Amino acid sequence: MGIYHRPDKLKDALHLLASAPVTLASGCTDLFAATEAAALEGQILDLTNIAPLKTIENCHGHWRFGAAVSWSSIVGAALPPAFDMLKAAARQVGGVQVQNAGTLGGNICNASPAADGVPPLLALDARVELQSVSGMRYVPLSAFITGPRQTTRRRDEIMTAILVDEGKAQGSSAFLKLGTRKHLVISIASVAVRLRLNGDRVAEAALAVGACSPVACRLGAVEAALSGVRVDTVEQHVMEADVRAALAPISDIRATSAYRLDGVPSLVRNALILASGRGKALE
Ligand SMILES: Cc1cc2nc3c(=O)[nH]c(=O)nc-3n(C[C@H](O)[C@H](O)[C@H](O)COP(=O)(O)OP(=O)(O)OC[C@H]3O[C@@H](n4cnc5c(N)ncnc54)[C@H](O)[C@@H]3O)c2cc1C
Structure with a gap:
């Protein structure tokens, strides 16, 4: 394996991403499944040590899921019934080990047509938050995934959160x-x-x-x-x-x-x- 980065500050991760060809990694449950090598190649930028990417909170009129929130965290979170479908999907992603490691952001960015997190989030009219060194933007999930394994994420962007407006969390x-x-x-x-x-x-x-x-x-x-x-x-x-x-x-x-x-x-x-x-x- 090449160099493994695990910053604890988002700004460090964004600068690294802007300056070097790195592979973004969260739980690695899709990344490892896709490689036939014994280890991931090239530089790896692990996002799972950045605290704000791992929290679920209700603030400023929306629910905010950090992109590196695991399926297990979703299952254990106190959420209104509108999210029961997301919890049910979380309980059915692989087994418990995969649910502990796999993340919501990884599920979306991997852009598999069969990703179980996507239908519940579409039914909640979720949008995704993308950050780069040059700023932040929001994209409706319905416009973010454009095809199998294809998204509108730019190479220099990290998905930092998934947002659901209070009005849709009903x-x-x-x-x-x-x-x-x-x-x-x-x-x-x-x-x-x-x-x-x-x-x-x-x-x-x-x-x-x-x-x-x-x-x-x-x-x-x-x-x-x-x-x-x-x-x-x-x-x-x-x-x-x-x-x-x-x-x-x-x-x-x-x-x-x-x-x-x-x-x-x-x-x-x-x-x-x-x-x-x-x-x-x-x-
Ligand atoms: C045994 C097994 C069973 C599984 N069963 C299911 C299932 O039933 N249903 C299902 O939907 N999935 C399933 N999966 C797939 C996988 O577990 C999920 O898609 C998981 O949520 C992926 O998250 P991750 O954090 O592991 O992603 P990773 O593998 O870390 O990353 C996946 C992709 O997203 C990119 N990425 C990750 N985080 C970010 C970010 N914050 N910003 C930008 N890009 C990012 C990575 O570069 C990579 O391209 C299974 C996998 C395994 C190994």
Whole structure:
């Protein structure tokens, strides 16, 4: 392995990144999986010793997740029910060792179509914070990931946080994942659902699907169809054609595209039943 840097100040990390070709590393659970060598090559810039990147806080009208927050930290954090879907995704990323090391920022920056953290964050209208020596900018998550393994992050930028506005951290939520087995599995499809109610009616529905298109996507037509419906019937208003029209799944080692298209409508309906507090109906 080349030189290993582990600064404890963000500004030192940013200056290093600006001055040398380094590989950014957080939990390394994706980086190591991608290398066939015994160790990572070149200069490594480990971000996990920078305290502000590891905190979750509610301030200035938004929830702020440091980019190096681990899945285990998310599971253990006191968060409103709108984040239940993110916690459910966190509990299903690999096993406990992977959840202890793997981070939210790494999951997003790796930009796998099957990244389990992305659908919940899309359903929360999250934005990402990017910093470089020349400043800071914010990008909606929906515009940040542009394709498999592709993002709009510039080479000199570090993702420092993921932000969710208070106004979007409202309602109840659920996440479901379809895999070849219950645990320790990469998603064939994943669904995140957030419902905000006005009385017994849906005031806002936010639904996102992962692993069924080059980039995880929202189901805009389904969301529109659910607006104003009674929450105890919400799943009955999901049109399969609306779900399928939003998706462009591939066939790969995990499943065929037809299997994915068949599975997602049921996954969406079940996630809606869970988010509307009727999970017993699924037992
Ligand atoms: C056994 C196993 C099972 C897994 N199961 C799942 C699963 O079920 N679901 C799932 O979604 N994923 C799964 N993963 C993948 C992985 O654990 C997650 O994507 C994890 O969240 C990645 O985070 P990390 O900190 O380890 O990223 P790293 O491996 O450290 O980095 C990933 C990429 O992001 C870049 N990067 C990291 N942090 C930053 C930052 N702050 N700013 C800019 N760029 C950055 C790195 O340069 C690299 O390109 C699994 C991995 C393993 C090994």
